Every structure is written in structure tokens, then in C-alpha cells.
Amino acid sequence: MAKQHSEQVALGPLVGLRVVEVGQLLAGPFCGQMLGDMGADVIKIEDPQKGDPLRQWGRDLPQGQSLWWSVVGRNKKSVTLNLRESEGQELARKLMSSADIVVENFRPGTMERWGLGYEDLQATNPGLIMVRVSGFGQDGPYSQRAGYGAIGEAMGGLRYVVGDPSTPPSRVGISIGDTLAALFATIGALAALREREVSGRGQIVDSSIYEAVLGVMESLVPEWQIAGYQRERTGAVLPNVAPSNVYPTKEGDWILIAANQDTVFTRLARLMGQPELAEDPDYATHGARGKRQAALDNIIAEYTSTRSSDELEALLAEHGVPAGRIFRPADMFTDPQYLARSSIVTVEHPVLGGVSMQNVFPRLSRTTGTVRWPGPALGQHTEEVLAEIGVSAGDLAALRERGLS
Structure with missing residues (x-):
């Protein structure tokens, strides 16, 4: 209430x-x-x-x-x-x-x-x-x-x-x-x-x-002035920052996972039962993951789509992987964090x-x-x-x- x-x-x-x-x-x-x-x-x-x-x-x-x-x-x-x-x-x-x-x-x-x-x-x-x-x-x-x-x-x-x-x-x-x-x-x-x-x-x-x-x-202005880099529209991701995206759950909902830091990605890989990803040169470093952002997102989406939202959220929290469901007002009224803090x-x-x-x-x-x-x-x-x-x-x-x- x-x-x-x-x-x-x-x-x-x-x-x-x-x-x-x-x-x-x-x-x-x-x-x-x-x-x-x-x-x-x-x-x-x-x-x-x-x-x-x-x-x-x-x-x-x-x-x-x-x-x-x-x-x-x-x-x-x-x-x-x-x-x-x-x-x-x-x-x-x-x-x-x-x-x-x-x-x-x-x-x-x-x-x-x-x-x-x-x-x-x-x-x-x-x-x-x-x-x-x-x-x-x-x-x-x-x-x-x-x-x-x-x-x-x-x-x-x-x-x-x-x-x-x-x-x-x-x-x-x-x-x-x-x-x-x-x-x-x-x-x-x-x-x-x-x-x-x-x-x-x-x-x-x-x-x-x-x-x-x-x-x-943020650094939009000096990126253009110093590096000649123009930020573009990128949908749900930031270019070269991976994994950090919204992923589907078993019942068709969405959950946002932000595991772009090396140590956090290692925990995510273990959670998914694929610890070898954290050792793979293609995904082991921040730069490598950024270059293969789309491929990595597909791997993660394949896993998340086999788990319910509740199960996935609990697993991510247990393994210390930052994540959050995409809330609508109905979710806010029943979420324990919202309720605890009024x-x-x-x-x-x-x-x-x-x-x-x-x-x-x-x-x-x-x-x-x-x-x-x-x-x-x-x-x-x-x-x-x-x-x-x-x-x-x-x-x-x-x-x-x-x-x-």
C-alpha cells in the first residue's frame, strides 16, 4: 500500500x-x-x-x-x-x-x-x-x-x-x-x-x-572539438559499451542488464553457465566486447529468453550483476523497493x-x-x-x- x-x-x-x-x-x-x-x-x-x-x-x-x-x-x-x-x-x-x-x-x-x-x-x-x-x-x-x-x-x-x-x-x-x-x-x-x-x-x-x-x-562538445567524433542515435545501447542493453525474458518482458565492466561481465558469464566467455579474447576486455557488441547481445538474449523475469532478476542480483526490469506504473505500485521507501x-x-x-x-x-x-x-x-x-x-x-x- x-x-x-x-x-x-x-x-x-x-x-x-x-x-x-x-x-x-x-x-x-x-x-x-x-x-x-x-x-x-x-x-x-x-x-x-x-x-x-x-x-x-x-x-x-x-x-x-x-x-x-x-x-x-x-x-x-x-x-x-x-x-x-x-x-x-x-x-x-x-x-x-x-x-x-x-x-x-x-x-x-x-x-x-x-x-x-x-x-x-x-x-x-x-x-x-x-x-x-x-x-x-x-x-x-x-x-x-x-x-x-x-x-x-x-x-x-x-x-x-x-x-x-x-x-x-x-x-x-x-x-x-x-x-x-x-x-x-x-x-x-x-x-x-x-x-x-x-x-x-x-x-x-x-x-x-x-x-x-x-x-x-556529457562530453558531447569536446568529443567533436578534439576528436571529431559526432555522437549518433544508437537505440538502446551506447556504442562500444557492452554488454549494456535490454534483453527479452521468457514471458516476453524486458530486463536491462549493465555488465560492461570486466569483473561484472565475468560474473554474468558464470551465471549463464558460459564462464569461458570471460576468457575468450573476443569478449575478455572492454574494447573487445565493444567491437562485437551485437554478437554478444545475441548470446545474452538467447540465455535471458529461457528464464522468467522473476527468476532472471533474482539470479542477477545473487551474482552481483546490475539489472533492472523495465517498469510501468503497475510495477511501481507492487515493487518492494518502492514500497519500502514510500x-x-x-x-x-x-x-x-x-x-x-x-x-x-x-x-x-x-x-x-x-x-x-x-x-x-x-x-x-x-x-x-x-x-x-x-x-x-x-x-x-x-x-x-x-x-x-
């Missing part, structure tokens, strides 16, 4: 920090999610009419509820303000005047046009950290271009190397460009918080999607009941974060939050009548 979380009290290392999030979709909001997961008080400002478009995204919208939003919006307070109007901008400015961090992922210049640029906000809040996530960064000739995650993945070098060599460049099955930019944005925000302890001053964290993707591309938690949703989702990562030994609530209803916390800056119930009613909140 997944562990039930119902805490409403914030826990985690960022308790006491206030974050105002004015981004939408994923690149900015995922940064806000991570900060909220770690205990920060995250106030998400949304358009009064439709809110974050992510509320309408996802394959299934049971009872009109986006499951994607329930994850990315978790631990946040939703406040509706029309930032295209001066009154909405002024209220946002008041909220940001007491914030530690502002997260935004609009096209560069948008916040400035609304009077919410960094210089505007820093005038009354010199310690403010503004996290700015965009496709191409805040400057440079491409900065004003529309920049979605997919474009950053393409221009950062990832798309070219993903997929089978017989097909055009593929995509990873998640919005990896957006989430990488958010991860770098979060790291930058935490680094800026640390520096603020020394200087007392805030600063801008500029996280671009294409550079976040580029940042995880990697998936169930959170109460006011409409859907218990909604299962990934837990907070990474874990901290003393002050780990929690999932306190799923993505809130649009404007659910408007009255509560605006009351803190002096907006009365009557003022709020007038704002709503004019479509400003």
Missing part, C-alpha cells in the same frame, strides 16, 4: 521562505513544485479566467480534474490576479515585496512590461531572488524567440542522439527539457539564497532550456479522492519535505493570501466583479 500523506503543516528545509510563482505550464512551475516540496510557502498567481493551461493538459481529465496539475500544482496556494491590468500588477507587486523568491517563465521582457521586472521589485525588496526560466535565456539574439521545451531539447543536442538510427530524431517520453531547466533553476535559487546570507543582496537566476539540456550532454504516496484530492503520485526527492535525513496537498482549485487561496496584504472581502468582491481576480 502506498503511504498516505495528509499533512497540512509545511515540513522541510525551506520552511519560512516565501515564493511567488507567476509562470505557467512546466518549466517555471516545476521549479515552484520542488521549492514547495521542500517546505517553502509557494503562492501561484494565475489568470482569473482559465488559470495555468496545465490545468487542462493530460490524456485523462476525470471529472474535469487534470492529473498532471495535481502533481505540478501540489503544495502551492492558488491566487487569481489579472496581471495585464494595473490593479492586478500592483497587488502582485505587494505580494512580491515580501517574497524571498519570484519564479517566472514568460518570454523575456514580459515582466518588465507589467512593471514587475527585477529592478522594479528590487527597489523595495533588495534581497529578492528572481528565477527566470526561458527558452534561450534573458539575452542574446534568440532571447525573444518563443522557446518551448522541445526546441531546447533539439538545440541543446539531446534530440539528435535519442532514438533508433533508422528513424528521425526522437523525443524522450516526458518534457525533459522543461524539467531540466527547472532543476537548474532550483539549484540556482538555492545557491543565490546561500550567497544572500553573505551579501544580503538578491540576484537574478537565468535558466534557459537549451543550456540546461546542453549542461547534461516512493509513491497517496494524497487526498477533494474531487478525486486518493491520488497517487511520486514522493518528494531527494530525501533529507532530518528535514525532508512532504506532499501536503495536490494542485489546488483555481483561486482557492485568493482571499486568504490577499487578506495578508490588506485586501478586504469587499475589495476582493469588487476586483472579481471587474475580472481582476
Whole structure:
């Protein structure tokens, strides 16, 4: 059973920090999610009419509820303000005047046009950290271009190397460009918080999607510059690193085995009842195995296809060979490692009941974060939050009548 979380009290290392999030979709909001997961008080400002478009995204919208939003919006307070109007901008400015961090992922210049640029906000809040996530960064000739995650993945070098060599460049099955930019944005925000302890001053964290993707591309750049080597699409393998591939099991499932190190390959060969492979000059060394990668994969596949997934997984673990089954959600709900660490938690949703989702990562030994609530209803916390800056119930009613909140 997944562990039930119902805490409403914030826990985690960022308790006491206030974050105002004015981004939408994923690149900015995922940064806000991570900060909220770690205990920060995250106030998400949304358009009064439709809110974050992510509320309408996802394959299934049971009872009109986006499951994607329930994850990315978790631990946040939703406040509706029309930032295209001066009154909405002024209220946002008041909220940001007491914030530690502002997260935004609009096209560069948008916040400035609304009077919410960094210089505007820093005038009354010199310690403010503004996290700015965009496709191409805040400057440079491409900065004003529309920049979605997919474009950053393409221009950062990832798309070219993903997929089978017989097909055009593929995509990873998640919005990896957006989430990488958010991860770098979060790291930058935490680094800026640390520096603020020394200087007392805030600063801008500029996280671009294409550079976040580029940042995880390993040695792609010097391989081309120094060796003239261009990485290509290679499907499930890395060229010259063998064996490291997915292999079929008896019932038609797949298991990934990574036994490319010499000592590990020796253990795999013994497990398969073919210890002589580890002594064969064709397979005895890393270089030799890499040259005969396809032939070696065929030998291993012949063996794995005679064993059930459970049997094979147990044998590999017993012999110290790194391996893992290709998981789908159904596997995650029953896997003992997932269960032991509560990697998936169930959170109460006011409409859907218990909604299962990934837990907070990474874990901290003393002050780990929690999932306190799923993505809130649009404007659910408007009255509560605006009351803190002096907006009365009557003022709020007038704002709503004019479509400003």
C-alpha cells in the first residue's frame, strides 16, 4: 500500500521562505513544485479566467480534474490576479515585496512590461531572488524567440542522439527539457539564497532550456572539438559499451542488464553457465566486447529468453550483476523497493479522492519535505493570501466583479 500523506503543516528545509510563482505550464512551475516540496510557502498567481493551461493538459481529465496539475500544482496556494491590468500588477507587486523568491517563465521582457521586472521589485525588496526560466535565456539574439521545451531539447543536442538510427530524431517520453531547466533553476535559487546570507543582496537566476539540456550532454562538445567524433542515435545501447542493453525474458518482458565492466561481465558469464566467455579474447576486455557488441547481445538474449523475469532478476542480483526490469506504473505500485521507501504516496484530492503520485526527492535525513496537498482549485487561496496584504472581502468582491481576480 502506498503511504498516505495528509499533512497540512509545511515540513522541510525551506520552511519560512516565501515564493511567488507567476509562470505557467512546466518549466517555471516545476521549479515552484520542488521549492514547495521542500517546505517553502509557494503562492501561484494565475489568470482569473482559465488559470495555468496545465490545468487542462493530460490524456485523462476525470471529472474535469487534470492529473498532471495535481502533481505540478501540489503544495502551492492558488491566487487569481489579472496581471495585464494595473490593479492586478500592483497587488502582485505587494505580494512580491515580501517574497524571498519570484519564479517566472514568460518570454523575456514580459515582466518588465507589467512593471514587475527585477529592478522594479528590487527597489523595495533588495534581497529578492528572481528565477527566470526561458527558452534561450534573458539575452542574446534568440532571447525573444518563443522557446518551448522541445526546441531546447533539439538545440541543446539531446534530440539528435535519442532514438533508433533508422528513424528521425526522437523525443524522450516526458518534457525533459522543461524539467531540466527547472532543476537548474532550483539549484540556482538555492545557491543565490546561500550567497544572500553573505551579501544580503538578491540576484537574478537565468535558466534557459537549451543550456540546461546542453549542461547534461556529457562530453558531447569536446568529443567533436578534439576528436571529431559526432555522437549518433544508437537505440538502446551506447556504442562500444557492452554488454549494456535490454534483453527479452521468457514471458516476453524486458530486463536491462549493465555488465560492461570486466569483473561484472565475468560474473554474468558464470551465471549463464558460459564462464569461458570471460576468457575468450573476443569478449575478455572492454574494447573487445565493444567491437562485437551485437554478437554478444545475441548470446545474452538467447540465455535471458529461457528464464522468467522473476527468476532472471533474482539470479542477477545473487551474482552481483546490475539489472533492472523495465517498469510501468503497475510495477511501481507492487515493487518492494518502492514500497519500502514510500516512493509513491497517496494524497487526498477533494474531487478525486486518493491520488497517487511520486514522493518528494531527494530525501533529507532530518528535514525532508512532504506532499501536503495536490494542485489546488483555481483561486482557492485568493482571499486568504490577499487578506495578508490588506485586501478586504469587499475589495476582493469588487476586483472579481471587474475580472481582476
